[in-house]
Every structure is written in C-alpha cells, then in structure tokens.
Amino acid sequence: MGVRIQMLVALTSLLALFPSLTVTVAVMSVDLGSEWMKMAIVKPGVPMEIVLNRESRRKTPTVVCLKENERLFGDSALGVSVKNPKTVYRHLQSLLGKKHDNLQVKVYQRCFPEHQLQGHPVRGTVYFNSSLETHYSPEELLGMMLNYSRGLAQDFAEQPIKDTVITVPAFLTRQSEGQSCMLHRWQV
Numbered sequence: 001m002g003v004r005i006q007m008l009v010a011l012t013s014l015l016a017l018f019p020s021l022t023v024t025v026a027v028m029s030v031d032l033g034s035e036w037m038k039m040a041i042v043k044p045g046v047p048m049e050i051v052l053n054r055e056s057r058r059k060t061p062t063v064v065c066l067k068e069n070e071r072l073f074g075d076s077a078l079g080v081s082v083k084n085p086k087t088v089y090r091h092l093q094s095l096l097g098k099k100h101d102n103l104q105v106k107v108y109q110r111c112f113p114e115h116q117l118q119g120h121p122v123r124g125t126v127y128f129n130s131s132l133e134t135h136y137s138p139e140e141l142l143g144m145m146l147n148y149s150r151g152l153a154q155d156f157a158e159q160p161i162k163d164t165v166i167t168v169p170a171f172l173t174r175q176s177e178g179q180s181c182m183l184h185r186w187q188v
Helices: 002-017 075-083 103-111 138-157 174-182
Strands: 026-032 036-043 046-050 063-067 070-073 088-090 117-119 126-129 161-167
Touching (some): 036 138, 063 075, 070 075, 070 138, 103 117, 126 138
Antiparallel strands (some): 036 046
C-alpha cells in the first residue's frame, strides 16, 4: 500500500509540473439587429464583457461600405454614406433569402433607390449589382460585417475566437443566418 501511495504522489507531482494542456478558448456573441449590432465575449476566468468598437462605443451600426479598394464598417461606413450613398449597404437583413419579386425587396428599392437589385439566375434571390463586374449578395455583405465583428472581438479578447452565438431579429431564418456564417467558416 505504501508503494502505491508513493507512486500516486509522484505521478501527481509530475503532472503538476507540466503546463496545462487545455486550450483556453474565448466565445463571442453577436446581437445582430437591423440597424445596430452589439458584441460580447466570454473567456476563461473573466465574466461576460461587452466589446467596444474602434470608436469605444458598445453599439456598432450594421453598415458596410465598399469603396474602390477598401472596406469600411460601422461608423466609418456611415460617414461615407453622406457623400457616396451608392457604396454603402445597410438594412441587409430584410433582403436575406428574398426573391426579386418579394414585397420587402420593392420596399427596400424605394427606400434606397441608389442600389440596383437584381435576381440571381441560379439561386433566384436578390443581389446588388454594383458595377458590370461586381455583384454582392446580401449574405456576402452580412458575412463581411460578421467577420468585422469577429475581428473586433478577437482584438478585445486578445486571443482567437472560433465559436459564436448569434441572436437575430425574429424575421430571419436559420438558413439565411447560416449562409452568412458559412462564407467565413464560422461555427455557430
């Protein structure tokens, strides 16, 4: 019995000398609204924290600007919308998975006449026709916004984030949310 206890104590002491082999992982959550989004992170040893954006605000506008060779998000994109509204995309959630003849698409075109929406020949859903060679689906643009939110959360957490919890407005479907996340290889 004494040898067994000595071996157990020796093994426990040896294991205590090795660094922990478990990987600490942070998880983020995104509250994705039609106009604003909020992000939070949970990481080991720290309670939930609200992520601040680059302007040190808790709320970030859900807006994407694709101007020449640069992408702007949030408040920076809103600033561009005053001078160049054609390059700024907002209220994307109302277009997710919608066919070109849908009533919400017509309402969107009345509210934002600067955007040319067309029906995708294969999927049947709408996409933005930015120029002759540039087309973006609402899912792609929302995926860019979600990728931006992950970057903010990773900077705030100071470690990589692989898992995400997304809350969305009630009118979004699980499929449209999944397509946006799949574009950036997120695990939701």
